[in-house]
Amino acid sequence: MTRSSTETALALYLRRLSGRSPLGDEERAALLATPGFATLIDVERDFVRVGEPVHHACLIIHGLVARFAQTRNGDRGIVAIHIPGDMADLHSVVAPQVTWALHALTPTRILRIPHEALRELARRYPSIAAAFSRDCAVDASILAHWNANLGRKNALARIAHLFAEMHVRYQLIGERSGGFPFPITQVDLADAVGLTPVHLNRMLKRLADEGVAVKNPDSVRILDEQRLIRLGQFDPAYIQPGRR
Amino acid sequence: MTRSSTETALALYLRRLSGRSPLGDEERAALLATPGFATLIDVERDFVRVGEPVHHACLIIHGLVARFAQTRNGDRGIVAIHIPGDMADLHSVVAPQVTWALHALTPTRILRIPHEALRELARRYPSIAAAFSRDCAVDASILAHWNANLGRKNALARIAHLFAEMHVRYQLIGERSGGFPFPITQVDLADAVGLTPVHLNRMLKRLADEGVAVKNPDSVRILDEQRLIRLGQFDPAYIQPGRR
DNA sequence: CGCATATTTGATAGATTTCAATTTATGTGG
DNA sequence: CCACATAAATTGAAATCTATCAAATATGCG
Numbered sequence: 349m350t351r352s353s354t355e356t357a358l359a360l361y362l363r364r365l366s367g368r369s370p371l372g373d374e375e376r377a378a379l380l381a382t383p384g385f386a387t388l389i390d391v392e393r394d395f396v397r398v399g400e401p402v403h404h405a406c407l408i409i410h411g412l413v414a415r416f417a418q419t420r421n422g423d424r425g426i427v428a429i430h431i432p433g434d435m436a437d438l439h440s441v442v443a444p445q446v447t448w449a450l451h452a453l454t455p456t457r458i459l460r461i462p463h464e465a466l467r468e469l470a471r472r473y474p475s476i477a478a479a480f481s482r483d484c485a486v487d488a489s490i491l492a493h494w495n496a497n498l499g500r501k502n503a504l505a506r507i508a509h510l511f512a513e514m515h516v517r518y519q520l521i522g523e524r525s526g527g528f529p530f531p532i533t534q535v536d537l538a539d540a541v542g543l544t545p546v547h548l549n550r551m552l553k554r555l556a557d558e559g560v561a562v563k564n565p566d567s568v569r570i571l572d573e574q575r576l577i578r579l580g581q582f583d584p585a586y587i588q589p590g591r592r
Numbered sequence: 593m594t595r596s597s598t599e600t601a602l603a604l605y606l607r608r609l610s611g612r613s614p615l616g617d618e619e620r621a622a623l624l625a626t627p628g629f630a631t632l633i634d635v636e637r638d639f640v641r642v643g644e645p646v647h648h649a650c651l652i653i654h655g656l657v658a659r660f661a662q663t664r665n666g667d668r669g670i671v672a673i674h675i676p677g678d679m680a681d682l683h684s685v686v687a688p689q690v691t692w693a694l695h696a697l698t699p700t701r702i703l704r705i706p707h708e709a710l711r712e713l714a715r716r717y718p719s720i721a722a723a724f725s726r727d728c729a730v731d732a733s734i735l736a737h738w739n740a741n742l743g744r745k746n747a748l749a750r751i752a753h754l755f756a757e758m759h760v761r762y763q764l765i766g767e768r769s770g771g772f773p774f775p776i777t778q779v780d781l782a783d784a785v786g787l788t789p790v791h792l793n794r795m796l797k798r799l800a801d802e803g804v805a806v807k808n809p810d811s812v813r814i815l816d817e818q819r820l821i822r823l824g825q826f827d828p829a830y831i832q833p834g835r836r
Numbered sequence: 837c838g839c840a841t842a843t844t845t846g847a848t849a850g851a852t853t854t855c856a857a858t859t860t861a862t863g864t865g866g
Numbered sequence: 867c868c869a870c871a872t873a874a875a876t877t878g879a880a881a882t883c884t885a886t887c888a889a890a891t892a893t894g895c896g
Contacts (some may be wrong), residue, residue: 359638382600383878395803400666415736416852417736417737417739417830419739419825419826419827420825420827421825423744423825424740425739425740425743425744426743427736427737427739427740427743428736428739439728439729439732439733441725442722442725442729443726443730443733445606447736447737447829447830448733448736463825467811473717474715477721479688481685481728482686482687484683484689484725484728484729484732485683485686485728487727487732488683488731488732488735489683489687489691491732491735491736491739492659492661492671492672492691492692492735492740493661493671493691495661495669495671495672495735495738495739495742496661496663496668496669496671498742498743498786499669499671499742499783499784499786500667500741500783500786501783502883502884503883503884512805518840532845533841533842533843534844535843537841539743539744540743541743542743542744543840543884543885544741544884544885544886545843545885546844546845546884546885546887547847547884547885549843549844550844550845550884565842565843565893565894579755581663581664581665581667582663583663583664584659585691586691673856701887729854735844746851746852747851754879774880777873777874777875778875778876779874779875787852787853788852788854789874789875790852790853790854790877791851791852791853793875793876793877794852794876794877797876803852809862809875
């Protein structure tokens with residue numbers, strides 16, 4: 349609700365967008381002036397539900413969010429993880445009948461931005477429209493790579509790939525330490541990489557024992573980035589189109 | 593190159609778009625008049641490669657196309673399958689440095705449509721721009737559901753889900769028989785569902801033995817649609833937002 | 837301190853891969 | 867139309883990975 353957190357969140361998002369889509373001063377100013385209201389979401393709460401038409405996109409200010417695909421019988425699976433600076437459901441602007449749920453993995457602060465405001469921005473500034481589209485394209489690209497991971501890599505490689513990806517994504521919003529905040533439970537993490545919590549636990553231990561990376565309750569510390577990248581066969585190109 | 597096949601392909605695409613995004617007569621006419629040149633792609637050939645900037649989007653006229661995610665070391669995995677009427681890389685209009693390859697699983701005829709023509713259409717007709725965005729959103733939605741499938745379902749359910757999904761998608765372009773054309777090799781199919789060809793083969797046999805569905809060399813025949821849907825826990829909502 | 841939740845460990849069952857070989861389809865030239 | 871070469875599909879047996887089940891230990895929190 350505070351003005352400052354709104355600005356911070358938009359600035360974070362702007363930074364991410366700018367990395368891929370250069371924007372002029374006018375566009376930057378317009379984006380930063382976008383209206384929205386901040387909301388605090390309790391942990392373990394769905395704040396976007398399947399089937400309900402939505403009229404706002406959710407920009408994550410603080411916390412950690414999971415996107416769940418849901419089958420008719422109620423089974424759910426994490427298909428994406430969102431961090432601060434992510435517009436978690438930009439797609440919903442054009443497809444308001446969302447086909448997935450958004451769920452707070454930790455207490456989370458989001459900025460709800462009216463679809464109409466985003467449409468107006470896109471209408472007025474073609475370069476912002478392009479940046480939005482590109483953001484959706486990157487989202488799709490990440491989903492596609494997760495497909496490849498889940499379908500073809502073993503447990504250790506999947507975890508390594510996820511850690512490597514999250515690391516790069518946190519770097520894009522300014523994280524500079526040898527790791528990244530990751531306050532996710534092992535049960536949820538297991539869900540995200542398509543493993544049993546038990547097996548995930550064992551693989552995490554192995555990752556730590558071998559000096560590659562350590563999962564702490566609230567973060568991941570990367571001990572040997574090169575080995576992590578090799579293990580997960582990670583190539584950051586799909587997150588930053590145009591760079592390598 | 594022939595005028596007729598160009599028109600057919602665009603009409604097919606228009607039909608798919610219209611199912612989700614009502615378009616006016618003017619928009620429909622403009623879309624059908626989009627320029628493009630048809631090309632015949634040999635089987636097993638990449639016609640879009642990772643890294644190369646592209647300036648055309650590929651509308652599939654006839655045949656079957658796989659989208660491959662590619663890791664740095666050359667490993668590839670099918671992350672999506674495209675059928676006639678699909679614009680396989682609409683994303684590339686805003687992200688010309690593609691992060692996946694397009695590969696012809698069978699001899700395939702595509703229509704290459706200049707990005708510029710698509711941008712012009714979107715510029716002039718906001719409802720077409722929205723339809724394009726929605727098409728991308730559905731693509732992302734399909735990717736997300738595949739994530740859930742690959743991560744959490746067993747071999748049989750994954751195959752059933754894919755068959756159910758392909759069936760619905762073929763119905764959207766007018767297929768009315770109790771099945772759909774699917775001239776894909778078992779090796780490629782195994783790749784798409786993240787299984788070994790050997791295991792896929794066994795599961796296909798089981799699917800047939802139990803009277804659910806039969807994979808023939810060029811098609812899939814669905815024997816018991818209800819059971820197929822139940823097995824794969826398939827919910828078509830994510831392919832047709834707004835309908836159920 | 838004590839409860840509730842999260843993590844860790846052990847033992848076993850089950851699904852899937854791997855390796856190796858065989859059969860069946862498909863296409864081509866004579 | 868047949869013989870051959872090639873690719874695709876199928877089968878079997880063993881190894882491996884991951885899930886499942888059940889219990890113990892840590893950890894955070896009021």
